[in-house]
Amino acid sequence: MFVLPPPPRYPISQTTSSPNGGTVQNPVVEMSNVLTHPSGPEYQLSVGEGTYFLQDNLHFATPPPHPQDGPITNPNPLATTPAPPKAGIKLSICITSPRKSLTPLYRQAAPSTGSNLGTYSIKEHEKESRSSHDTSSDGATPHFPSSSTSGRTPIFGEDNSALTPLAGKEGVKRKKPKTNLVKSNSQFISRVIPHDQLGKRLQDHNAEGIFVFANIDRAYQWLDLSSPAPARAQPLMKILFAKAHMLCHDINPFTKGPAHIDVIMGASTGDIVWFEAYSQKYVRINKNNIISPSAISEIRWLPGSENLFLASHMDGTLIVYDKERDDAAFVPETNPTPATAHIPNGTDSDFHPLHINKSVNSKNQKSNPVASWKISNHRILAFAFSPDSRHLAVVSEDGSLRIINYLKEQLRDLYTSYYGAFTCVTFSPDGKYVLTGGQDDLVSIWSIVERRIVARCPGHHSWVTAVAFDPWRCDNRNYRFGSVGEDRRLLLWDFNVGMLRRPKAASMRNRDRASICSYAPISRNRTESTQVPGGRLRSTSNLSNEGADEDELIEHEVESRTVTATLPPVMSKVIDEHPLSWVGFEEECVVTACGEGHVRVWRRPVDVVGAGEG
């Protein structure tokens, strides 16, 4: 069976280009979201623990192009005009009430793992800790003590006295942005459409209910998924931007509360918007691209920080901003340390992987940016913070995964994809593993502790676009994660530390290229003379006193397919008509989103939800 090709559709005068370059056949002028509840076997996911049912199928309205814009799509297929960066729908999910602990699933991290991270300590979950219950948009980090609970984890920039006065204290009333969104006459914002009964709906909102923030095209929507059915589809607030398309956004889990949600958004134009949902006020950061002109691919609040957030720009820079600070034109500060002053010379391909344009320890902290790091000139496509608030995993278009100790501003590991770009990254809830998805159709599992690739997971039929752990089905030996891709599939995987085996072919064969491993001690002995290409070991020259080994940069080789374990999915299903762009796990549901505006909420199997109900 195959699908007949569509009739010739060239030229189409009014086509709205989808985030992934697809087309919406009929440009819907209709502006309201549509909620449906399709049922049937094709809307069920059968996994070991039971069946997930499609609860809600929300179709977000794609806004028509801004009147000032020309026709978005150039009908000429060979037009060489570069297209603006786009992203499919991404969601930020927020539950305002402090979440109940999930301790049953978690035990203390076994010390026997010999973690050279060793820094996080999962003790009793401290119930009063707000930040340990936060929800990040990818659902990966809800249960782990962040800086506020673990005295051992330093806070980013705490050594810098220039930064401390601005650091907020807990208990103090949260600061709100200045400009009122509704009354603003900024040209940046085209329209703001609050719900008629916004106040009432907010009052009715159950603190346990799910708020969803979503970007679609030039619109940004705030929805309450816990409200009753007909109203559920109607956004509490919709913001239409003029030129900017929001590509990424995040909610600050540290500051969220029953009357306060800090949202930070990054736009295709490089602009950043800090938006407080309840007061409907906002502030623009990097206005007029004063700090960086490049589009923002990912933006996240620094764990445990009220004010600081990190944005990855598509020109390969990571910039820490402070929502309270003003912007100022940014000059890279020359850094005296040899490691960072390194300037690439053509003889070696040694473009230093972490170039500090401005250190967090810089004394000049009057204005944004707080810190700025250049990691390459290739697009950064995603990054994630480790639950222990020390590390940062950054993936970019050149197929590199970087593990950065952002507290020390040091690059720790540099991995390379099997081939093609990495598109997404996430940390496991316990911080031991990192997942990446990429253009090699693979989900890869990397061990932070052992500093190597653990497994490659084939199963997608196209590029992977998002990965996320399901923290409600993870314990300290078993991990559940999900991935979605351009193939419109949702794949679920169960990964057990003990069950991974190398491919059987590996034991029989001992080819030179196949015997690659990247454990730190072995890599240390490796020299340039090694036959294996790319087997270089270099170290940053400013080794810190403690844990020199740990912080030494290792550039890892690509492991051969024949020696790397593979993991099959436990479930694979086409769940949408369009390439998917986002997946997230919540306590009661799994949420997926596609590039064309479909957000689907899959209810977990009823009998097993008990584990999380407490």
Place this chain on the structure above:
Amino acid sequence: MTYPPLRFSFAVSLTENIHETQPLRRLPGLLYPDPDDLPLTHGCSPFALTSAGAAEDRSSLPPQGVTTREKSANMASFFNRMRSSAFGNTCYCNSILQCLYYSVPFREQVINYPKRTPLESVTTTSTGQSRIDPNAIILPPNHPSLTPARLMKQQPQGPNSARTAGGPPAAPKTEDKEHPDYKKRVAQARGPTISMTYDNTAAYGMPESLFTSLKDIFEALLAHKSNVGVVSPNKFLEVLKRENEMFRSAMHQDAHEFLNLLLNEVVANVEAHSKKLEVEEEEKRKGMNGSADKTGFEQALASATPKAVPGNTGWVHELFEGTLTSETKCLTCENVSQRDEAFLDLSVDLDEHSSVTACLRKFSEEEMLCERNKFHCDRCGGLQEAEKRMKIKRLPKILALHLKRFKYTEDLQRLQKLFHRVVYPYHLRLFNTTDDAEDPDRLYELYAVVVHIGGGPYHGHYISIVKTQDRGWLLFDDEMVEPVDKSYVQNFFGDRPGLACAYVLFYQETTLEAVKKEQDAESLAAAAKAIGEMSKEPVGLGLKTNGFMNGIQHVKSAVSPTTPTIEETNGYASLDKAVTEPSPIVEPIPQSPNEVTALPQIPTSGMPNEEVKSKKERAKEEKERKAIARLSARQEEKTEKERRKNLEIKRKEMVRKVVEDTKAAIEASKASKVEEDHRVAFENGTKEGPKEGHVAPLGGLSRFKSTSKSFRKPRIFSREPGKEEPIADADEDVASPTGHETAEKPEKYKHRFSGLRKKGSNMKLL
């Protein structure tokens, strides 16, 4: 039968026999404004596609033509490239030829086979006669009538001239600078047009064949002094059509099929030639054996030559050939039988929303042989149910992947084009290798894409996007060449409006180190550009005009040097052009006076002084800045100013630094890559002739360098919708008869050597 009108072949989509029978038929995008401007004989197409008569006319041009040509050779600085022009509907041929030409090892082998005597170079034969120009019709690119200014003027005033002379009615009303017609005209005006009507078969010592004419084209491309130009592969097409019935019509042909045919032909020609040589040698040896007293020298010669020549006949195989193993497991007796097959390219079935990786996986998936398709088991004897799977045993150096976009549909009784979204990464490894495959993790990089534009298999247009070693990615659309961004390559997944889909993908072997090196170089270049761009722009203003300033990705790498002049009428285009990035590779640009006039804004002129100044100032102001920074907050404003000042200066400084680094990097990589050097030297040698061979590299290199200059230029155009409909109709009318015809094509063209298609009911492809 009637030929379907061509969809996108703009400027030169003339049917083959136009100069013989058809009345003068001009196309909307014509070159010559008035008939009296140039004497044209019997409706020869604007840029000398064919006949000898036209050649004479050209040669009788006043001498001024020659001088302008030379000027233009200086001026035409952008692509050291020639374009294969369309000859009839030959975009299938052009796109494939471009891909092959930029398959560096393939090109080198073509050039180097058969082995030359030391006296010969590419440009001269052993007799000292020039190989390149003997009969080539070379149009002066800058004949007065062809200057862009003339082209501009001519359009509005020329309705009664060529445009109405039988051309299609869809002439552009207003001059649209983004219109392909226009671009193509400019392209033709810019460089010489070489008409490949001659052959050097005698020089090669081979009978005329596709290989020899291919070699002719490659050599002409390589050897021509001009950077820009158009090549009409007339001879090549002549041979092709003479020997292959299916390519004889002016119909739309399948690019993949052509690739397959060409590769097989080249193999055959080369093998035939070496066999012939062997036979000759054999005879010679026999003759010598007969003579009693042969000198040691003769003996050595006799033994050496035959080895040398046939020794490298297998190069097509070496490059393109891989081996597939098909394992068939009889379900009755569990016996596994293996069979190896060679392939020159892989044809993979497509799934909706899949990737090339997935398509390749699927290619190697197990397949049940049952029912009517049972397997004859030798052991059990008789037809049995079996499982079959095909895996790659030997990986080719160049992996040509054919995406089966054309699928036979039973209910419509004809081929349909599939518009599935199939994504392809820049790099690839193969998952479907056998366990004993050599180097199963071989890394491939994408270097060429052939794109089919059109709604169906029976009409449409082919273009190619090719990664060149020195110019980045180039878009080849018949006689138009345009530099494109790297991200442009991934515009043809098949889901965009405009019906353009990647059809053949060329991946070549590479290593991770090479990839990293390249990425670093890209980074540097991008950084240089980005910084340069920033330094030219007032801070805070950005390139907000289009709303999307995106660092690297949006920096266009180059634009033709002539276009700025033309586009000055276009207000915003020239505005945009004022933003000029310094090229990543700086080298004094040799500028003829002509060029100066052509380039009103010369970006580099002011730079050196500023830089010198900035160096001094920088040191001074560095101090100042630090001093000021220590001051209290009262002086914040002052600091701010100072900082901004510094900012600009530093950026300039950075530009210079990065530029220097880039230069160093390029220099170094050149030095390190021995083969590369060898190649360059070779190319130059071939350009300059053997005698100046040792001097040549310098000149050649500097020419390479001088040509990279960057402008930003928005390229937006919309095509007139009117052009569209008739074609769509034509599709309906013509498609079914042709469908039958193509379906009944002689088998021998289908599976000559490889083009391995997975067995199945749905296999017939154009």
